[in-house]
Amino acid sequence: MTSLLLALFVLLPARARAAEIYCPASVCERGVLPKGLRWRANDADPTWADPRAQKGGTLHVYDLSFPLTLRFVGPDSNDDFRPYVLGNHVPLTYFHPNTRRPIPGLAEKWAFGADHKTVYFKLNPKAAWSDGHPVTSSDFAYGLEFMRSKFIVDPWYNDYYTKEVSKVVIYDERTFAIVSAKKRTDRDLLYDAEIDPQPRWFYTLGPTWAQDYQWKTAPNTGPYQITTIDMGRRIVLTRKKDWWGRDLRYFKNRYNVDRIEVSVIRDQQIAWQYFMRGKLDGFPLELPSFWHDKAKGPEFDKGYIKKLWFYEDRPLPEYGMWLNMDYPLFKDKNVRLGFQYAMNIDKVLKTVLHGDVERLNSNTEGYGPATNKTIKARPFDLALAGKYLDKAGWSKFGPDGIRVKDGRRLTAVVTYGNPAHTERLVVLKQEAKKAGIDLQLQLLDDAAAFKTMLEKKHEIAYSGWAPQEEPQYWGQYAGVNAHKTQTNNFCNIDDPVLNKLIHRFRGAYTDATKDALARDIQKRIWESACYIPTWKQAYFRIAYWRWLKWPTPPGTRMSDDPISYPLAEGEAWDGLYWIDEKAKAETEAAMRSGRTFPKSTVIDKVYKE
Amino acid sequence: MELPRLDPLTLKKFQRFRSIRRGWWSAIGLAVLIGLSLFAEVFVNSRALVVRYRGHWYFPTYGAFIPGRTFGLGYDYETNYRKLQEKLEAEHDGDFVILPLDPWNPYENDLRDGVYPPTPPSWKDRHYLGTDTSGRDVLARVVYGFRIAILFSLILLLCNYVVGVSVGCAMGYWGGAFDLILQRLIEVWSNVPFLYVIIIVASVMVPNFMTLILIMVFFGWMSMTWYMRTVTYKQKTREYVLAARALGATDAAIIFRHILPNTISVIVTFIPFSISGGIVALTSLDYLGFGLPPPTPSWGELLAQGTSHLDSVWIASSVIVAMIVLLTMVTFVGEAIREAFDPRRHAVYE
Numbered sequence: 012m013t014s015l016l017l018a019l020f021v022l023l024p025a026r027a028r029a030a031e032i033y034c035p036a037s038v039c040e041r042g043v044l045p046k047g048l049r050w051r052a053n054d055a056d057p058t059w060a061d062p063r064a065q066k067g068g069t070l071h072v073y074d075l076s077f078p079l080t081l082r083f084v085g086p087d088s089n090d091d092f093r094p095y096v097l098g099n100h101v102p103l104t105y106f107h108p109n110t111r112r113p114i115p116g117l118a119e120k121w122a123f124g125a126d127h128k129t130v131y132f133k134l135n136p137k138a139a140w141s142d143g144h145p146v147t148s149s150d151f152a153y154g155l156e157f158m159r160s161k162f163i164v165d166p167w168y169n170d171y172y173t174k175e176v177s178k179v180v181i182y183d184e185r186t187f188a189i190v191s192a193k194k195r196t197d198r199d200l201l202y203d204a205e206i207d208p209q210p211r212w213f214y215t216l217g218p219t220w221a222q223d224y225q226w227k228t229a230p231n232t233g234p235y236q237i238t239t240i241d242m243g244r245r246i247v248l249t250r251k252k253d254w255w256g257r258d259l260r261y262f263k264n265r266y267n268v269d270r271i272e273v274s275v276i277r278d279q280q281i282a283w284q285y286f287m288r289g290k291l292d293g294f295p296l297e298l299p300s301f302w303h304d305k306a307k308g309p310e311f312d313k314g315y316i317k318k319l320w321f322y323e324d325r326p327l328p329e330y331g332m333w334l335n336m337d338y339p340l341f342k343d344k345n346v347r348l349g350f351q352y353a354m355n356i357d358k359v360l361k362t363v364l365h366g367d368v369e370r371l372n373s374n375t376e377g378y379g380p381a382t383n384k385t386i387k388a389r390p391f392d393l394a395l396a397g398k399y400l401d402k403a404g405w406s407k408f409g410p411d412g413i414r415v416k417d418g419r420r421l422t423a424v425v426t427y428g429n430p431a432h433t434e435r436l437v438v439l440k441q442e443a444k445k446a447g448i449d450l451q452l453q454l455l456d457d458a459a460a461f462k463t464m465l466e467k468k469h470e471i472a473y474s475g476w477a478p479q480e481e482p483q484y485w486g487q488y489a490g491v492n493a494h495k496t497q498t499n500n501f502c503n504i505d506d507p508v509l510n511k512l513i514h515r516f517r518g519a520y521t522d523a524t525k526d527a528l529a530r531d532i533q534k535r536i537w538e539s540a541c542y543i544p545t546w547k548q549a550y551f552r553i554a555y556w557r558w559l560k561w562p563t564p565p566g567t568r569m570s571d572d573p574i575s576y577p578l579a580e581g582e583a584w585d586g587l588y589w590i591d592e593k594a595k596a597e598t599e600a601a602m603r604s605g606r607t608f609p610k611s612t613v614i615d616k617v618y619k620e
Numbered sequence: 621m622e623l624p625r626l627d628p629l630t631l632k633k634f635q636r637f638r639s640i641r642r643g644w645w646s647a648i649g650l651a652v653l654i655g656l657s658l659f660a661e662v663f664v665n666s667r668a669l670v671v672r673y674r675g676h677w678y679f680p681t682y683g684a685f686i687p688g689r690t691f692g693l694g695y696d697y698e699t700n701y702r703k704l705q706e707k708l709e710a711e712h713d714g715d716f717v718i719l720p721l722d723p724w725n726p727y728e729n730d731l732r733d734g735v736y737p738p739t740p741p742s743w744k745d746r747h748y749l750g751t752d753t754s755g756r757d758v759l760a761r762v763v764y765g766f767r768i769a770i771l772f773s774l775i776l777l778l779c780n781y782v783v784g785v786s787v788g789c790a791m792g793y794w795g796g797a798f799d800l801i802l803q804r805l806i807e808v809w810s811n812v813p814f815l816y817v818i819i820i821v822a823s824v825m826v827p828n829f830m831t832l833i834l835i836m837v838f839f840g841w842m843s844m845t846w847y848m849r850t851v852t853y854k855q856k857t858r859e860y861v862l863a864a865r866a867l868g869a870t871d872a873a874i875i876f877r878h879i880l881p882n883t884i885s886v887i888v889t890f891i892p893f894s895i896s897g898g899i900v901a902l903t904s905l906d907y908l909g910f911g912l913p914p915p916t917p918s919w920g921e922l923l924a925q926g927t928s929h930l931d932s933v934w935i936a937s938s939v940i941v942a943m944i945v946l947l948t949m950v951t952f953v954g955e956a957i958r959e960a961f962d963p964r965r966h967a968v969y970e
Contacts, residue, residue, distance in 0.1 A: 303736070304931075362731035362755065393695070410684030412698045430909055434754040437915045438729050445697035452914050456823035 033149035033211060034181050038156045044182040048122035048131055053114050056107050060264035060587055061562030066250075068590030069270040070559075071291045072577055073282045077243050077275045081228060084158070084165045085221040095248060095273065098578025098585060099233025101256065103132055104201050105583035106480070108567035111379070113201050114261050114583065117146055117208070117232060121201070127194040127520050128177070130201060134185040137255040140210055140230040148187035150208035152179045157209045162220040176204050196520045202480045205581075208232070234266035234586065235578065245274040248578075267589035271577050286554070287316075289599075292590070293555035293574035297548075299365035306554050314608030315598055317557055322550045322619035324568040326478035327377040332425065332543040333464075333472040333501035337494060340423060340470070345403035347540040350423070350471075351389040352396035354543055355442035359435045364546070371544040373533045375482045380522075383530035386537050388544045396446040405447070414447035422449035427473035428460030436473065465497050472501040482529050484513045488536060502541035509535045549619070551575075557608060558595035562587050564617045633885075636960040643956020646949040653946075657767040664763045666725040668701040670718040673708070681720075702746075722748060724757035726764040726917040731755045738925075738932040750934035753925050754915075758938050764917040766942065768829075773898030776833050776840070777891065783841035785887065788848025789875050793856055799849070806842045814839040822910040829912065836901065844890070851883040885961040892954030896947050903943070919943060 034041055078092035083100070103118040113121070118132040138146035157163065158172040177192040191204035210230045214220070228237045234254050239247035248271040256262040274291075276282040283301075286294040287310060296302040296318065310316045334341040334350060341347055360368055373386040389395075400406070405414040405421050414421040425436060433454060440450040450471075455463060464472040476487065476499075485492070490505035492498035512535060516528040536542055551572035566573070570584040579585040601608070638644050661681050662669065671678040673691050680686050680701070688695040691704055705717035723746055724730065730751060731737065737755035741748055749758040791799045814836075821827060821835060855861060856879070864874050899919075905911035906920025914921070919939050926936025 299736070358731065361733055362729075362736065365736055393697075397696070408685075408687075408696075412685040412687075433914045437727070437754050437756075438731065440915065441727060441729055445695070447697070453826045454909075454914055455826070459823040 031149075032147075032181055032184065034152050034179075035156055038159065039152035039179045039181060042180045042182055042188075044131070044186060045124075048124075050120040050122045050131075050133070051113070052120045053107075053112055054260055056110050056112060056114060056261075058261060058263065059109060059562065059567050059584070061560075061589075062264055064264040064267045064560070064562070064587075064589040065591065066267050066269065066589070068268050068592055068595075069272055070268040070293075070577055070588070070590065071272050071274065072293065072574060073274050073276040073285065073291055075275075075277055075279070075282075078246070080221075080225045081237065081240070082221065082224050083229075084163045084168055085224075086164055088165070092246070092273070094576050094580050095235075095237075095246070095271070095578055096231075097580035098576075099231040099235050099248075100207050100580070101138075101232040102205055102207070102581045104205075105261070105581070106202075106569070107261075108569040108582065108584035111569070113198075115259075123197050123200065124188070127196070128191045128200070128204075129180075129188050130191075130204065131188045132186070135255075135259075136185065137259075138232060139255045140232055141236045141251060142210070142213075142230045144210065144212065144230070146208055146232060147184050148179075148181045149184075150211065151187055151189070151206050152181060153211040154206045154209040155179055157214065157216065158206070160216050160220075162216040162218060164221045172206075176206065179206065194518075194520065196481075196522065196525065198522070199481060233578075234262075235271060243275065245272060247272050261583060266586040289556060292559045293553050295572050295575050296552040296554050297572070299367050302367070302552050303365055311554075311612075312607075312610055313601075314610050315557060315602060316554050317611040318552070318554050318613070319561075319565060320550060320552045320612075320614040321564075321566045321570065322616050323377075323566065323570050324549070324618040325377050325571070326480070326482075327371065327547045327549055328475050328478050329374045330371060330475040330545045330547070331374070331473075332545065333469075333474070334423075334541045334543070335467060335470055335472065335501065335503055336541055337467060337503040338423075338470045340421075341541070343403045344540060345399040346405070348389075349396045349400035349403065349405070349446065350443075350448065351540050351543055352392045352399065353443045353446035353448050354439055355391040356388070356439070356543075356545055357391055358442060359438050360546060363435050363438060368546045368548050371547040373544060374487075374536060374542060375529055375533050376547055377478065377549065378482050378529070379526075381482050381526040381529040383533040386533055389540075391442065393446055396448075400447065408447055411449075412444060412447060413449045420449060421447060422451060423470045424451045424453050425471045425473050426453045426455065426460055426463050426469040428455055428457035430454060432473070464501050465499075467494075467496055467501075467503060469501070474501070481525075484529075484532050485517055488532070489513045502539070504536075504539055504541050506535065506539060509539070556595075557598055557611075558591050560589050560591050560594075564615055565613075566615070566618075568618045633960045637956050640956040640959055642952045643959070646952035647956070650946075650949050650953065653766070654770055657763065657770065660763050660767055661720075663720050664722040664724070664726075664757075664760045665720045666701060666723060666728055667698075668705070668717045668719050668723075671701070671704070671716075673715050722746065722757065722759050722763075724760045726756060726760040727915055728757075729755040730757065738929060738935060740932070741934050749938045750932070752922065752935055753929060753932075756915075758922065758935060761917040761922055762919070762938055762942050765919045765922065765939075766946070768912070768917065769899045769902055769919060770895075770946075772829065772833065772902050773895045776836055776898045776901075777894045779833060779837040780840050780894065781844055781887065781891075783837065784844025785848050785880070787841070788845035789852045789879060789883075791845060792849040792852025793871065793875055793879065795853070795856075802845075803849075806845060809839075810842050812839060818905060818910050826913045827911070832902075832905075832912065836898075844887075847886050847890070848883065851886050852879055855879045855882050889954075889958050889961055892950050892957060896950040896954075899943075899946065899950075 074091050078090055079087035081096060082088045083093060083096045102116045104113045104121060105116050106112065107114045115135065117134055117138045119135040120133040122131040134146055140146060155172060155176060158168050161169065175192050177190045180188040180190060189204050189206055191200055195203060213230055226240065234256065235248040235250055237246060238249040250266060250269050276285060282291065283294065283305065285291050296306055306318055311318065334347050336342060356370055360366060360370060370388050372388045373383055375382050400414060405416045407415050409415045409420060427436065436452050440452060443450045463469050464474060486499040488500060488504055488509060490510040492500035493503045493505040509532065512528055512532045516525060516532060519525045519528060553572060553574045567584040569582065571579065573585065573588060576585060665681060667680040669681055671680065678686060685698045687697060688699045691699055693699060693704065701717055701719060702723050705719060708715045708717055737751050738753050739747065739751045741750040747757050749762065752758055752761060787802065791802050817839065818835060827835065861874060861878060864878050902911055903920040903923065906918040907924045911920055912918055919942065922935060922939040926939060929935060
């Protein structure tokens with residue numbers, strides 16, 4: 012009897028706490044769940060992890076610098092290490108890395124409201140924080156309050172969660188809705204109006220928040236937690252043995268290694284030496300010089316180290332050159348066309364980039380049906396370049412071989428911010444000279460280059476945009492963003508037809524309409540000739556010791572370099588690798604005895620179009 | 621016009637300089653190198669020296685570009701004379717092309733399919749020092765980089781000395797409060813971290829040759845003032861200055877006609893070291909990426925490429941050898957001048 016009473020005593024406060032729902036009026040309201048919602052769970056899509064995967068072992072990777080903080084928001088948080096932190100924040104839903112359909116994360120089920128603004132979620136009852144607290148609706152209300160708080164010193168997130176997300180509506184401990192501030196398609200609602208739960212019992216928001224939590228490891232919901240912080244040298248993440256998600260359909264056989272050890276090696280060449288001695292398990296070979304020249308030698312010939320070149324099919328960055336149409340020279344479409352045909356991108360690809368990289372054709376590649384495959388980038392063609400430039404009145408040549416018109420030379424400044432790209436640009440410059448164009452290279456500090464472009468002080472902007480889940484046009488090509496500073500419309504294009512298309516694109520809520528409009532928009536941008544697409548690198552390349560194992564195929568459509576990103580933020584392709592301890596012992600013995608294995612260089616094109 | 625007669629003391633100094641053989645030969649070597657570099661287009665250039673084509677003579681080195689169509693090649697851009705040479709040789713029509721010793725200009729990329737730069741030195745491809753990471757001829761980049769570096773350094777020296785010497789003389793001549801205030805100002809000014817200023821400027825604009833000189837003069841004129849101030853103080857009390865003043869000469873006349881010529885030995889002694897300083901400064905700025913904009917040929921940029929491609933040893937070694945040779949020569953000249961102008965050999969103490 013006494014023991015029962017005691018048990019009741021212990022249980023009571025816990026229950027009382029679980030029942031209490033945190034719902035501050037500024038971000039949250041209580042409600043009654045509407046009837047007739049169509050709940051989706053999508054628990055039948057194929058899995059992509061490998062049942063052969065074994066748990067155990069340590070994955071050794073490196074980073075060029077030690078993180079400046081372990082916070083995921085606030086000053087200095089947006090650095091290379093953040094994927095290790097955010098990769099352990101399980102989102103409400105993921106997108107399937109092959110079918111791209113939503114699949115469960117923290118949420119077991121979800122449903123869309125008819126207003127194109129509300130998404131309802133039912134949390135997985137198993138979902139729990141690393142410190143044992145269950146994940147509840149309150150954590151999302153707090154999550155929104157947290158992201159809007161001035162104390163996190165992160166204006167971008169403050170702004171985003173104020174302008175994009177309107178509120179949380181809580182129905183019970185495990186059921187709630189997130190209301191978007193604007194109408195979106197179902198996909199966009201899941202992607203853009205998402206809230207990360209935050210542990211209210213852990214954080215105390217206040218003016219010193221950023222300092223207080225600089226090096227604190229916050230509770231998380233993911234498979235790993237940081238267990239060792241060796242200041243300036245390394246950080247170790249350890250797998251949670253009883254993680255709530257480990258046996259769920261889409262998590263099974265993933266996140267296999269027991270420890271991920273991230274060492275700081277401040278120089279890539281030195282890191283390479285560590286890798287060749289087996290102190291790192293894998294190494295990214297993105298640079299042509301690494302794949303072609305460095306990754307050679309006995310360790311490769313004897314099969315101890317393997318090479319993998321894996322083509323993905325994910326949205327690609329929009330790399331290119333944007334001709335500023337407010338600059339008098341580029342007001343004339345013939346001049347823009349002349350420049351299009353005078354850029355010898357192909358030569359850069361074949362020579363400087365070792366033929367590894369391909370020409371980007373449009374500004375929307377890798378988006379499945381939204382990509383307009385009929386659009387091909389204009390090739391280097393001196394005859395056509397000459398024809399259009401002649402038409403524009405630039406038909407005479409000066410003594411230096413550069414075209415002249417009314418005493419003015421045909422010259423334009425290319426603004427860029429990455430010194431590593433100089434070797435590509437000098438080739439473009441030399442080749443453009445053949446068409447009588449003088450390209451002047453303006454290499455600025457990265458931030459200053461971007462500022463120049465935002466202020467529209469550029470003539471040609473040489474840059475790139477990171478891919479989004481859905482193609483984006485409004486910021487970069489809508490007329491309302493032309494002729495003004497601090498917008499992304501680097502062409503300063505203000506075309507009524509394009510504006511109308513973009514407007515309709517933004518207001519469309521079905522995927523089919525959106526895709527069709529996206530294709531029309533790409534066509535129109537191609538016709539305007541103000542954007543010169545440059546290159547696309549739709550693959551990752553790595554070298555790894557043979558004890559590191561991968562599923563077949565070794566990645567998914569959406570995969571990114573798994574050595575640079577052993578964990579990825581909000582994506583479901585990560586954590587597929589495992590370490591075969593037996594193979595490791597075998598390899599180490601073989602290296603001593605001289606035994607060899609078959610040499611292995613795999614170029615995987617399963618997902619290449 | 622009458623040639624200025626060298627006074628015996630100057631003549632003596634000159635003879636003394638000549639007798640220091642390594643300094644003397646270095647000076648001659650440097651002069652020859654600078655002289656040759658001014659006509660680098662004749663030795664290192666993608667344009668031919670002479671073309672004889674269908675009975676016409678062409679001298680493309682200087683002057684307007686000649687489109688390929690002139691020589692029966694199917695394009696309107698500048699003729700590729702290396703290709704033209706091969707073509708004319710194959711035709712055996714008596715037409716010919718004479719190319720410079722190194723037939724590449726410092727900007728063109730020699731990129732061929734299947735060959736990835738940097739490529740090692742090759743006699744056959746006429747890249748005597750190989751190519752850099754963009755396939756440009758290293759020798760051409762070294763030669764034109766030298767010309768830019770030495771001209772930069774000479775102009776920088778001139779500007780620095782004009783400002784530094786004038787201010788220094790004025791401080792020494794007028795002395796008093798003027799001297800005191802300017803001294804403090806210079807001390808403060810000297811403490812502005814020059815490199816940071818350059819980094820800030822280079823991040824918001826692309827410095828060109830002249831702006832870079834301007835910035836460097838802005839922060840480089842101070843060092844000369846201290847020496848000039850001291851020597852001027854010393855000279856000011858000499859009888860000849862008092863005599864000139866008694867005759868009613870103006871301050872400017874006294875400073876420039878009387879004092880300055882007597883301080884020339886100080887200035888001359890510093891020149892070689894300032895030259896090497898200027899070259900090193902430009903090279904280090906280029907190395908860090910804050911110097912002249914790409915694709916200007918520059919030693920610093922080559923050095924940066926060389927250090928990140930250590931296995932392509934020809935890049936780093938070419939520019940390092942060139943720098944060692946040049947700086948050693950300048951230092952030898954400097955030593956010899958200092959020796960020749962050493963006042964302990966010439967001064968007559970009363």
